[in-house]
Amino acid sequence: MSVASDDLTKPxxxxxxxxxxxxxxxxxxxxxxxxxxxVGAVLIVALILGYLLFMSWDTLAQQGPAFVFGSQxxxxxxxNLVFQIGPMLxxxxxxxxxxMLLAVPMAIAAAYFIEFLANSKIAKIATMVxxxxxxxxxIVIGLWGVGVFTPVAAHWAKLLNENLGFIPFFNNxxxxxxxxxxxxGWVVAVMIVPIITSVTREIFSQLDRDVINAAxxxxxxxxxxxMKVILPTSSxxxxxxxxxxxxxxxxxxxAIFFVLNLSFEINxxxxxxxxxxxxxxxxxxxxxxxxxxxxxxxxxxxxxLFVITLLINWLAAVIVAKAQPWRK
Amino acid sequence: MxxxxxxxxxxxxxxxxxxxxxxxxxxxxSLTFPVNQVTALIGPSGCGKSTFIRxxxxxxxxxxxxxxxxxxxxxxxxxxxxEVDPITVRLKIGMVFQKPNPFPTMSIRxxxxxxxxxxxxxxxxxxxxxxxxxRRASIWNExxxxxxxxxxxxxxxxxxxxxxxxxxxxxxDVILMDEPCSALDPGSxxxxxxxxxxxxxxxxxxxxxxxxxxxxxxxxxxxxxLAEDGMPGRVVEFGKTEDVFxxxxxxxxxxYVNGHFG
Numbered sequence: 001m002s003v004a005s006d007d008l009t010k011p012x013x014x015x016x017x018x019x020x021x022x023x024x025x026x027x028x029x030x031x032x033x034x035x036x037x038x039v040g041a042v043l044i045v046a047l048i049l050g051y052l053l054f055m056s057w058d059t060l061a062q063q064g065p066a067f068v069f070g071s072q073x074x075x076x077x078x079x080n081l082v083f084q085i086g087p088m089l090x091x092x093x094x095x096x097x098x099x100m101l102l103a104v105p106m107a108i109a110a111a112y113f114i115e116f117l118a119n120s121k122i123a124k125i126a127t128m129v130x131x132x133x134x135x136x137x138x139i140v141i142g143l144w145g146v147g148v149f150t151p152v153a154a155h156w157a158k159l160l161n162e163n164l165g166f167i168p169f170f171n172n173x174x175x176x177x178x179x180x181x182x183x184x185g186w187v188v189a190v191m192i193v194p195i196i197t198s199v200t201r202e203i204f205s206q207l208d209r210d211v212i213n214a215a216x217x218x219x220x221x222x223x224x225x226x227m228k229v230i231l232p233t234s235s236x237x238x239x240x241x242x243x244x245x246x247x248x249x250x251x252x253x254x255a256i257f258f259v260l261n262l263s264f265e266i267n268x269x270x271x272x273x274x275x276x277x278x279x280x281x282x283x284x285x286x287x288x289x290x291x292x293x294x295x296x297x298x299x300x301x302x303x304x305l306f307v308i309t310l311l312i313n314w315l316a317a318v319i320v321a322k323a324q325p326w327r328k
Numbered sequence: 329m330x331x332x333x334x335x336x337x338x339x340x341x342x343x344x345x346x347x348x349x350x351x352x353x354x355x356x357x358s359l360t361f362p363v364n365q366v367t368a369l370i371g372p373s374g375c376g377k378s379t380f381i382r383x384x385x386x387x388x389x390x391x392x393x394x395x396x397x398x399x400x401x402x403x404x405x406x407x408x409x410x411e412v413d414p415i416t417v418r419l420k421i422g423m424v425f426q427k428p429n430p431f432p433t434m435s436i437r438x439x440x441x442x443x444x445x446x447x448x449x450x451x452x453x454x455x456x457x458x459x460x461x462x463r464r465a466s467i468w469n470e471x472x473x474x475x476x477x478x479x480x481x482x483x484x485x486x487x488x489x490x491x492x493x494x495x496x497x498x499x500x501d502v503i504l505m506d507e508p509c510s511a512l513d514p515g516s517x518x519x520x521x522x523x524x525x526x527x528x529x530x531x532x533x534x535x536x537x538x539x540x541x542x543x544x545x546x547x548x549x550x551x552x553x554l555a556e557d558g559m560p561g562r563v564v565e566f567g568k569t570e571d572v573f574x575x576x577x578x579x580x581x582x583x584y585v586n587g588h589f590g
Contacts, residue, residue: 119392210429214491217387217423218498219415220446228446232433 056300083297087266091277096249098185107196134194142258157272179261181276192245199241243316253280347395355560368543371553376561385421422495428487430479437475465493485516
């Protein structure tokens with residue numbers, strides 16, 4: 001009897017595929033539910049995209065590229081409809097970037113405190129409070145923004161203008177500091193701090209403590225460990241979290257609706273000026289009184305916003321995957 | 329505790345006690361680490377040897393709820409004196425960990441220089457330090473042509489030697505090694521042991537190990553730690569490695585080094 005497998009004359013048995021599908025009935029049910037949920041999610045996105053495309057086709061065909069880049073909106077004359085969302089699109093981005101500049105440092109600091117500085121009791125409470133912030137309805141944040149925060153932020157904006165007015169960002173010619181992208185940016189920041197904090201905290205908690213100990217054992221201070229080891233190691237995850245926040249910031253509607261003066265006179269960078277744009281808020285404010293043609297244009301605006309947020313989410317996924325090649 | 333040149337010691341613990349929360353885990357550990365000698369800390373799991381080695385460069389205090397009593401003298405100064413900055417202690421007393429832990433975002437070269445960058449040092453000759461440190465950790469030949477590759481591209485044993493090089497770049501007087509070979513294969517273990525022996529010509533080394541043969545191969549003196557029945561860990565026997573293994577004075581040491589428990 002030969003036990004060695006070097007007998008090359010022996011015929012190879014036929015290959016058969018090993019079943020991936022479940023056999024047990026309960027496994028089949030589970031498989032079915034899981035698969036339909038996954039397929040359903042993709043289907044819903046595709047259907048929404050399809051519907052938006054279908055509804056906005058007329059507008060897009062009629063207005064051309066100017067729909068995205070132009071800055072005029074006139075639905076009064078049915079013979080000469082002009083729908084261009086340039087200032088709104090730019091305004092959405094400006095507010096979102098503004099919000100990110102405020103929210104990302106806050107969120108990183110909060111996550112660092114919770115994960116590395118606070119004792120477990122305080123960390124638990126802090127986590128709970130930050131998560132609670134995410135649970136506040138945006139209408140409430142909007143009301144807080146207009147009723148409580150606007151006077152405060154307008155004062156800050158005025159100080160910035162008085163002291164740093166030579167920088168174009170803080171230029172203000174109208175003399176009014178309310179309803180500005182600056183204030184909208186703050187309101188958005190409050191809304192996206194929880195998600196970025198939560199993602200960043202998760203990333204920090206997965207860091208190899210041994211690597212941080214190594215830095216400490218090499219005589220690093222807390223701050224240099226943070227800047228040179230913790231941040232670079234978790235940058236991919238933090239960027240991903242920040243882009244998730246950016247997606248939310250771009251889509252934010254009601255809160256911005258309360259605190260921003262929508263204007264089709266484009267505001268490029270003057271964040272403390274009392275005018276700005278936001279696609280989502282524009283849709284909300286025009287929808288009620290819109291003619292059927294205008295509704296189509298608003299849906300087209302929604303499509304643009306949807307595509308941009310999809311792109312950002314995709315970018316987030318790519319960056320998170322690429323930035324951490326050592327994670328398998 | 330005979331034949332130890334206490335006068336020549338620049339690292340010495342005196343009645344070190346350690347608590348985690350309410351739990352007393354180490355009791356009255358007094359050990360002397362003579363200059364340029366290798367001291368092995370052996371004992372069964374949970375006897376406090378890893379905890380003890382962390383008290384020698386004040387890494388112990390980073391664990392939440394950790395308590396401490398006693399003294400650790402380094403060059404006749406108590407490093408637990410409130411006026412002593414733990415960072416300066418760690419610059420002089422380096423550490424190598426159980427699992428290789430190079431900085432994953434950095435290249436091999438950057439890892440060697442990482443301590444200098446992290447502690448904000450300036451005006452050093454980077455190329456020279458990289459080469460000397462890698463040579464002393466005997467990984468220069470393997471790494472010299474790929475210095476800008478990510479440190480994680482090295483094998484486990486090479487990563488551990490890189491971590492030793494990283495520590496050496498700071499020119500410490502003492503290196504503490506906490507089971508540096510426990511995650512490595514026998515070949516890599518051998519090479520690290522050779523490195524330890526070479527390094528001990530110019531520096532003091534304290535090594536925690538589970539491996540008796542390793543202790544016998546590398547250590548000049550050995551301390552046997554034991555924690556009995558929920559009692560805090562203590563040093564049962566401390567002396568020349570040869571004596572601890574061949575002529576132990578305590579029957580428990582005899583049982584342990586001959587593999588009767590552990």
